[in-house]
Amino acid sequence: xxxxxxxxxxxxxxxxxxxxxxxxxxxxxxxxxxxxxxxxxxxxxxxxxxxxxxxxxxxxxxxxxxxxxxxxxxxxxxxxxxxxxxxxxxxxxxxxxxxxxxxxxxxxxxxxxxxxxxxxxxxxxxxxxxxxxxxxxxxxxxxxxxxxxxxxxxxxxxxxxxxxxxxxxxxxxxxxxxxxxxxxxxxxxxxxxxxxxxxxxxxxxxxxxxxxxxxxxxxxxxxxxxxxxxxxxxxxxxxxxxxxxxxxxxxxxxxxxxxxxxxxxxxxxxxxxxxxxxxxxxxxxxxxxxxxxxxxxxxxxxxxxxxxxxxxxxxxxxxxxxxxxxxxxxxxxxxxxxxxxxxxxxxxxxxxxxxxxxxxxxxxxxxxxxxxxxxxxxxxxxxxxxxxxxxxxxxxxxxxxxxxxxxxxxxxxxxxxxxxxxxxxxxxxxxxxxxxxxxxxxxxxxxxxxxxxxxxxxx
Numbered sequence: 459x460x461x462x463x464x465x466x467x468x469x470x471x472x473x474x475x476x477x478x479x480x481x482x483x484x485x486x487x488x489x490x491x492x493x494x495x496x497x498x499x500x501x502x503x504x505x506x507x508x509x510x511x512x513x514x515x516x517x518x519x520x521x522x523x524x525x526x527x528x529x530x531x532x533x534x535x536x537x538x539x540x541x542x543x544x545x546x547x548x549x550x551x552x553x554x555x556x557x558x559x560x561x562x563x564x565x566x567x568x569x570x571x572x573x574x575x576x577x578x579x580x581x582x583x584x585x586x587x588x589x590x591x592x593x594x595x596x597x598x599x600x601x602x603x604x605x606x607x608x609x610x611x612x613x614x615x616x617x618x619x620x621x622x623x624x625x626x627x628x629x630x631x632x633x634x635x636x637x638x639x640x641x642x643x644x645x646x647x648x649x650x651x652x653x654x655x656x657x658x659x660x661x662x663x664x665x666x667x668x669x670x671x672x673x674x675x676x677x678x679x680x681x682x683x684x685x686x687x688x689x690x691x692x693x694x695x696x697x698x699x700x701x702x703x704x705x706x707x708x709x710x711x712x713x714x715x716x717x718x719x720x721x722x723x724x725x726x727x728x729x730x731x732x733x734x735x736x737x738x739x740x741x742x743x744x745x746x747x748x749x750x751x752x753x754x755x756x757x758x759x760x761x762x763x764x765x766x767x768x769x770x771x772x773x774x775x776x777x778x779x780x781x782x783x784x785x786x787x788x789x790x791x792x793x794x795x796x797x798x799x800x801x802x803x804x805x806x807x808x809x810x811x812x813x814x815x816x817x818x819x820x821x822x823x824x825x826x827x828x829x830x831x832x833x834x835x836x837x838x839x840x841x842x843x844x845x846x847x848x849x850x851x852x853x854x855x856x857x858x859x860x861x862x863x864x865x866x867x868x869x870x871x872x873x874x875x876x877x878x879x880x881x882x883x884x885x886x887x888x889x890x891x892x893x894x895x896x897x898x899x900x901x902x903x904x905x906x907x908x909x910x911x912x913x914x915x916x917x
Contacts, residue, residue, distance in 0.1 A: 478507060479514040485521035486514065493531050501556035503531065523551045530557070535564050545616055566600040566615050566894030572912040573844045573855055574874065576897055578881045582907040584611055585622055590900040590907060592633040593891040594641055600894025601638045603656070604907055605630035610641065612656050615894065617909060623659045625652065634680040634687070635893075636706070642687065644677020651677050651689050653709065663709060667691035669698045670719060681734030681743070682706055686764070688743060690731040696720075699730035701745060703764055715767045716745065716760070729757060737761070739787045740807070742770065746783040748797070755779040755797050755831075761810075771810045778803075778816075778825045781833040786840035789858060791869075793838055795847050799824035800832035802847045802856060806869065819856060819871050837890040841897075845871075851884040851901065853877070877910070 478494060480487045494507035506515055517524070526548065529537045540548065552561040584590065588607030595602050599615040607629060611622040615638070625643060632644040639657040644650070653663040667675040669691075678699070679690040687706045692699040700717040704710065720728045731745035743764050748757030757779045760772040780794035790807040794816065801820030818825055824832065837848045845856040852875060859870040875882070885901040892898070897910040 480506060481514045481516040482519055482524040483517070483521040485524075487521075487524065487528060489528060489532070493528070496531055497555070497557050497560070503555060503557070519554065520547075520551065523547060527552060527555060527557065527561075530560055530564055534560075536561075546618070549616055562599045562615050562894075566598075566896070568597060568842070568892075568894060570895040570912070571841060571892070571897075572895075573841070573846075573857070573876075575912045576910045577877050577912075578908055579911045580617070580909045582613060582617060582619075582909060584905045584907070585609070587905065588629075589903055589905055590889055591629050591631060593889045593898055593900065593907070594633040594635040595891045595893025595896075595898055596635050596638060597893055599638070600896045601635070602891075602893060602898060602907070603633060603635055603641050604900075605633050605643065606905070610643065610654065610656065612639075614638065621656055621659070623654065623656055625654065626661070627652075632677050632680045634682060636682075636687075642680050642689075644680060644689070646676050646678065649674030649676060649694060651680070651691075665689065665702075665704065665709065667700055667702055669693040669700070678730045678732050678747070679734045679745075681736055683736035683738065686712060686736075688734045688736070688764075690734060690745070690747075692730040696728070699728075701731055701734070701743075701762070713764065713767065715743075715762055715764060716769075731760075733783055735783075735785050737785050737787050739790070741765075744783070744785050744792070746780065748775065748779050759783055759792070759794075771814075773805070773814065781836045782838045784838045784840045784845070786843065786845055788843040789840075791845075793840065793845050793847075793856075795833050795836040795838045795849075796825060797831055797833045797836075800836055800849055801825065802838065802845070802854070804869075804871070817869075819873070835886060835888065837887065839890050839892065841892045846876075846890060846897070848887040848890055848899075850886055852882060853887065853890070853897075853899070 476490050478489055491507040494503040497503035526540045552558040584606050590604050590606045592605040601615045602613045604611045608625050608627055609622050612620045614620050627645040627648050630643050631646045634642040641654050643652050643654055651665040652661050655662045674694040675691040678692050681688040685706055687704045689702045698719045701715045703712040705712055729747040729749045732747045735744045743762040746759045748755055757775045760769045763770050778796035778798045781797040783794045785792050792805045795802050801818055801824055803816040803818045805814050839846050847854045855874045855876050856871045859872050887899050888902050889900040899908045
């Protein structure tokens with residue numbers, strides 16, 4: 459039996475009319491063919507639009523939820539009364555009609571992130587005693603993968619737990635979401651990058667870097683662009699490192715950049731990249747890495763032209779070296795959080811040179827304070843044109859203040875503390891990630907993930 463059968467209510471429009479009548483659970487709805495076809499080709503709604511005639515199709519489904527989904531087709535958004543319904547019921551019905559992607563876009567679009575309105579909304583508990591070591595969120599829809607111990611737990615875009623799989627790693631240190639069901643995972647003490655099929659709980663492929671000594675190669679960082687995946691490898695003997703570029707879809711090697719063979723006390727070459735970020739607006743790859751020694755923490759930040767394999771800009775860090783680095787593409791700014799000071803600083807990418815210096819956004823007196831390590835473990839990430847920096851158990855939000863006319867060309871950023879008073883403080887933040895319109899964070903020695911969403915989203 460087809461999902462709908464014919465009936466002919468009074469006053470039904472003529473066969474050539476643009477108006478379409480649909481009987482859902484005994485309740486009559488009228489809309490236009492254009493509205494139905496906006497669901498996309500080969501969907502339930504498009505078939506109704508194509509087959510509309512003298513009979514009103516009968517669909518044996520919930521009419522109240524159908525009215526919400528019809529509003530979604532008309533406006534691209536759910537009406538406010540949708541908050542009275544359970545999200546899972548909306549998902550089930552949207553899947554039946556083939557428009558789950560429209561529902562996701564309505565509720566989890568990155569453009570809907572409201573930085574000044576984020577607050578802690580729920581906790582995602584994890585199995586076992588291990589605290590999260592890495593987060594990987596799908597930027598488009600907000601699906602989340604969490605590494606904790608040797609396990610990876612996945613949540614779909616509605617944050618419903620999907621599966622937990624056991625990996626070969628003792629602990630996962632690097633994690634990248636390739637799709638809602640596929641991740642790249644690596645560890646600092648286990649050779650190779652594994653491509654994991656989380657839906658079927660298997661290793662789809664293992665990628666290795668062949669170094670000169672033929673020893674194993676551990677993964678230090680993973681990043682991606684729309685076309686490529688970037689992996690920072692270090693030999694097990696720690697005497698060589700490299701950044702490999704793979705085709706994101708076929709996973710075949712494309713090129714190799716930043717290959718270093720370490721001889722003697724060449725500290726700069728000995729530092730592998732521990733963070734990789736693609737800068738779309740500049741077609742450059744940011745690679746940063748640091749090393750802790752008897753004289754303190756030192757490191758470097760390099761911007762790579764992947765096609766030529768050349769470094770177009772770099773800076774060496776010795777005074778208040780970075781604990782973390784992030785690039786804000788829309789603002790053309792590189793941000794860091796100092797390992798000594800714990801303060802955020804920036805460099806303007808529009809004026810990069812060998813003389814470029816960091817501009818501290820916080821307490822400048824702390825920058826030269828090498829006695830304390832207030833920024834150890836701090837994280838900094840960008841989302842849109844906003845910058846999020848962790849300090850202990852809190853998150854600082856930095857936003858650029860647009861100044862009108864005059865001035866000396868300097869840029870001004872303002873700090874805002876995030877969340878409600880009851881959200882403030884807590885154990886030290888260990889991971890920070892963004893997906894869809896949601897911020898995720900984890901805390902030291904806690905076996906859960908905090909979910910921060912806009913207060914206007916109440917599902």
